[in-house]
Every structure is written in structure tokens, then in C-alpha cells.
Amino acid sequence: MREWQSWPRFRYEAELDLRFPEEVASMPGGRALFACIQCGTCSGTCPLATYMDYSPRKIIAMTRAGFKEEVLHSFTIWLCASCYACAVECPRKIKITDFMAELKQRAIQEGVDPKRFPVAVLAREFFEAVRKRGRSTESLLVLRLYAKTNPVQILSQALLGWRLLRKGRFSLRAESVKNRQQIEQLLRAVDAAKATAFIDKLAREVRREVAYR
Amino acid sequence: MKYLYYPGCSLKGTNRAYEESVLASFHALNIELEELEDWNCCGATAYMAVDEMKSFALAARNLALAERQGQDGSPTLIAPCSGCYLVLSKTQHYMEEYSEVSRTIDGALQAARLSYARTVHVRHPLDILVNEIGIPQISSKVQRPLRGLKVACYYGCQIVRPYAAFDDQVNPKTMDHLMRALGAETVDWPLKTRCCGGSLMGTLPDVGVPLSYILLKEALKRGAHVVATACPLCQFNLECYQDKMSRQFQERVEIPVVYFTQLLGLALGVPERQLGMHRLLVPFTLARGGARLHA
Numbered sequence A: 001m002r003e004w005q006s007w008p009r010f011r012y013e014a015e016l017d018l019r020f021p022e023e024v025a026s027m028p029g030g031r032a033l034f035a036c037i038q039c040g041t042c043s044g045t046c047p048l049a050t051y052m053d054y055s056p057r058k059i060i061a062m063t064r065a066g067f068k069e070e071v072l073h074s075f076t077i078w079l080c081a082s083c084y085a086c087a088v089e090c091p092r093k094i095k096i097t098d099f100m101a102e103l104k105q106r107a108i109q110e111g112v113d114p115k116r117f118p119v120a121v122l123a124r125e126f127f128e129a130v131r132k133r134g135r136s137t138e139s140l141l142v143l144r145l146y147a148k149t150n151p152v153q154i155l156s157q158a159l160l161g162w163r164l165l166r167k168g169r170f171s172l173r174a175e176s177v178k179n180r181q182q183i184e185q186l187l188r189a190v191d192a193a194k195a196t197a198f199i200d201k202l203a204r205e206v207r208r209e210v211a212y213r
Numbered sequence B: 001m002k003y004l005y006y007p008g009c010s011l012k013g014t015n016r017a018y019e020e021s022v023l024a025s026f027h028a029l030n031i032e033l034e035e036l037e038d039w040n041c042c043g044a045t046a047y048m049a050v051d052e053m054k055s056f057a058l059a060a061r062n063l064a065l066a067e068r069q070g071q072d073g074s075p076t077l078i079a080p081c082s083g084c085y086l087v088l089s090k091t092q093h094y095m096e097e098y099s100e101v102s103r104t105i106d107g108a109l110q111a112a113r114l115s116y117a118r119t120v121h122v123r124h125p126l127d128i129l130v131n132e133i134g135i136p137q138i139s140s141k142v143q144r145p146l147r148g149l150k151v152a153c154y155y156g157c158q159i160v161r162p163y164a165a166f167d168d169q170v171n172p173k174t175m176d177h178l179m180r181a182l183g184a185e186t187v188d189w190p191l192k193t194r195c196c197g198g199s200l201m202g203t204l205p206d207v208g209v210p211l212s213y214i215l216l217k218e219a220l221k222r223g224a225h226v227v228a229t230a231c232p233l234c235q236f237n238l239e240c241y242q243d244k245m246s247r248q249f250q251e252r253v254e255i256p257v258v259y260f261t262q263l264l265g266l267a268l269g270v271p272e273r274q275l276g277m278h279r280l281l282v283p284f285t286l287a288r289g290g291a292r293l294h295a
């Protein structure tokens, strides 16, 4: 296939997912999405914009217009370093950083996060460690990250690892909280609350549908 | 005086020199820091992508524990790591602003037999030093002034953006004031809040390395002898990848990168070892009389 065939250059309005902007806007503070004036200040401020496939301003515009697939598959959302430079400058006080985080979460939920892409792998590994032990141990996480994405990096970083070890900065002991059970209860309760909220939402939609008929 | 102290994962591992220097320099100022019992990861890790609500829940457990441990009505919790400081403050803001967050988190805390009455103040050590203890008090205790030392003060992204109210978001100055009070000079360095690359340094070095390189290069061009940081990740990125930068950009990049609390401790006369100076990869010591000396 030629490049223009494999890459959707045309998007017809009928293909756009118009529920997507509403879904994203349901996050705390999410209605701000519709207040963006497309001034581009965020893109101009972002130190990572040069590396992104769509600038932050475009991500906002595309989310609003329903380009769900492009947005959730973009590298932009994984490149955002959460530096908040854009959010501070935005004339409409939009928390762009939080939108980026929300889009990452959605990409993971939909299973479209790039599978061996290190940023997404690190996010998952970090979370797993904290879920199990309540704390994270950076040195161990980095090892796992390299093992899962690019084992060659372990070798190329061996020297740095050795220097850190000698300075007492590289620990191989996994840190943990004492009350692990409490962490588990806490996180499980969040899951339960989410499930309830989801069922409530479904029920509301069904009721609305029935009333309409 | 006594405050509660939240170390966070990073200060117990790769960046323990930050913890050592915070504790030692505060001790030299007669301030005691009491570690939060059985603290857990602040939640920054979960926030990165996986689940924001869980990140709030993790942060809230720490706040609840602080409330229990602090004897007075509204305990102050000191968080030196920028990431932790941000997430703990953000959780407080979100619990106040969005009833849905507040309801879910209160429910989760209850399920874990905890409760949080919103009384904790989360503060950064820089804020405490400049706004509680005060510059005059600190300069009166300086034993070895950092005379002749040119410092580039690096605040990084997350201590002044977006929730902190203790300093300006675009051009923060508290660390500059502190360094001058210790006898040092500060260089005018507009990149003081520009992103160092954060965790991209580990995940996508092709993107991370140039970001940190630009910061150091600008600091060197402006004649800085040392970069002072207030964040474990910034310190790690700026210090530990200098070899890599030198190779990638085909020129020697070498400048010590220390914690601002290490410089504070040195000026207060704390022995180097107690400040974790021996853990630096690019060595930094003060010569007699306070002049700069680095190998």
C-alpha cells in the first residue's frame, strides 16, 4: 500500500464520533473544552510541540470535532511531560495538561495505547508497583521498563547504573508500606464507585430512551 | 518548631541526598521534621495515565494520615519532591472544586477506615524557608558564606505551576532570594521554570536529552558555576545525563547540579557528608573561605 492509502488523509463528517467530545468533557472541569478559542498559545508555549504529531491546540480542536481515533492514537498525548506551561498561559484558563492525562487514560481503557512504547509501559508498570506495594522503587522500575521495551538499553545504561550504585543511589530493595491491605481497600473502593457511577449513567440513558419512545 | 514531613518514593531511593540535605539543613535551623508514618506513593505514578481518581485516593490517604499524626488542629505537611507536592495540592484542589471527586474519595477513605477533614496544609520547603523562617533569620545563621559562587536557580515545572501560591508562576524568585542571603550570586536565567524532560529522559531519551541540555547550556553561557534544583527528577536528569549530552552534542557539558538544600546546609556549616554531597556524580565542594572549587 502506498502511504496515502494507509494514512487516512480524508475524514468525512459522517465518520466522526460526536459522542467523544461529550465523553471527554465529562471529566472534572471538562466543559472548558468548549471554551477554547484556538489561539495557539498552548502550542507556542509547549517545549515538546516540535516532537508532537499534533500540537496541543490541534488536539483540543480534534477532540472537540470528534476525531476520536486520531486523538487516541496520537503520540502527542504520550509526549506531554505534564509541565503545565500551557495551562498557565492559556487565556481561557483551560487545564490542557489534564486533558492530555484524560486522553492517555482513555487510550489505555480502549486498549489503543502503543504497546511497546516506553511512556505507556512505564505508566502501567509504575501503577502496578504502587497497587501491590503502596510505594515505588525507581531503580527496579527502570530495569523492568528496559526489559519490556528495549533490553539493549540495560547494557548502554550499565555504566550509569554502576556509578549510581557506588554512590548509594541505586537500590535493589523494593520499598513497601506496612498496611498494604489498606491500599487495596482504598483502590478497590474507587473501582466500586466508578462501577456504580457507570451503572447510574446507563440507567439514566435507558430511562431517557424509554421516555422518548 | 516541628513539621510533618512527606518524603515520597524518590527521596528514599535514587535521590536520597535530597532527603539528607533537607533534614540536616532544617535541623541546623532548629526545625524538626517528623516523617509521616506509613506514607504511600503520592499518586503521581497513577496520575501519569492509568487512573486519575486512584491517584487522588492515594494522595488522600497521605493527607488523612497526616491529619491523624499531626497533633495540632491544622498540621503542615512538607513535601520536598515537586511531583508529590503537585499531586498532594492538586488532590486538595479537586476535592474542594468538584463534589464528585470529593464524594468518591471520602467513600474510598471510609472503606479503608480513614477520614479526612481537609485541615492539612501541604507546603514546599522553599516556601517554609522563605515565608515562615524568613530570610533575615537564615542569613543570621550563615557560617560559611557562599561568596563568589554563581548559582543558576532551577525551579522546574511543578513547584510553581499550577497550584502553588507562594511564588510567581513565570518568574519565581524565592530561591534566588535564599541563595543571595547565603552570600551567593544568582545568574539571570530565564529558563528557570522550563521543563527538564521529566520522565521522558528515561522513556524517550532522544526527546529528553536535548531538553535538559538546553537548560545546562544556557546556564553555562550565563556564567553559572552550579545549578541549584528543588526536585529529585530534575536533579537526576540534569546531572546524570551530562555524559550522554556531551556525546550527543559533541562538546563537553559539565556543571555540578545540587539541591538548593545542599547549598543551604553548606552555608550553615553542616558537614558535607550529612548533606549527601558524596552522592553527586559531578562533584561539588566549597573551598576554605567559600570560594568555588570543583574537580
Ligand code: SF4
Pocket (backbone or CB within 6 Å): A035, A036, A037, A038, A039, A040, A041, A042, A043, A056, A057, A060, A089, A090, A091, A092, A093, A094, A096
Ligand atoms: S491556549 Fe487555551 S484557548 Fe488557546 S488554543 Fe490552547 S487551549 Fe485553546
Ligand code: SF4
Pocket (backbone or CB within 6 Å): A042, A045, A046, A047, A048, A049, A056, A079, A080, A081, A082, A083, A084, A085, A086, A087, A096, A097, A100
Ligand atoms: S503540559 Fe504537556 S502540552 Fe502543556 S506545555 Fe507541558 S508538555 Fe506541552
